[in-house]
Amino acid sequence: MNIGQAAKASGVSVKMIRYYDEVGLVRPAGRSEGNYREYEAREINELRFIRRARGLGFDMEEIAQLLSLWRDRGRPSRDVKAIAQRHLANLDTRIREMQSMADTLRHLAHCCAGDDRPDCPILEDLGGWEAGDLGPVVGPGG
Structure with missing residues (x-):
């Protein structure tokens, strides 16, 4: 085809x-x-x-390794399992990191009034300073 x-x-x-x-x-x-x-x-x-x-x-390198093992009918399954377990550990780490990001954003969104006032804890957090501080070391635009 x-x-x-x-x-x-x-x-x-x-x-x-x-x-x-x-x-x-x-x-x-x-x-x-x-x-x-x-x-x-x-x-x-x-x-x-x-x-x-x-x-x-799986990333391209992992896929290449897995594909090579798949083509090799005499491969030990432990080699395949090792690749899968490493990938799973990386996924678990990324999931924890993403959960932490979601928790932080959820908290910041909860703290933001979302009204006409300019105060916004989301922007304050992203700017690396809190209300009452002198402000960011370098402000917007420079």
Whole structure:
């Protein structure tokens, strides 16, 4: 199938298929006499694999490692598990950081009157100073 059909069958855009080919994530597709890429079931499965891995938040390096392990039927599963556990630890850290950000913003939004007065704890926090301070070291515009 051609690249458009491969995109439809795999759920990966034509642009991303070309990118994955360019960076060497996928093996080069065969070429027709007219020099068009031709994709077979193996390539479609690899593109689906990449799409699913991206959906789980794996970065390109991790996907390359996982794809290499997936292609190697003799791989030890501990290698795959180690990559997944590292990624999971990173996700857990990001979740904690994002939860902290959400808690802070929730608190600041609760403290802001949201009325016609200029006082705003959200802006004060972003500026790094609190009401009653002398103000930011460098004010807006300079």
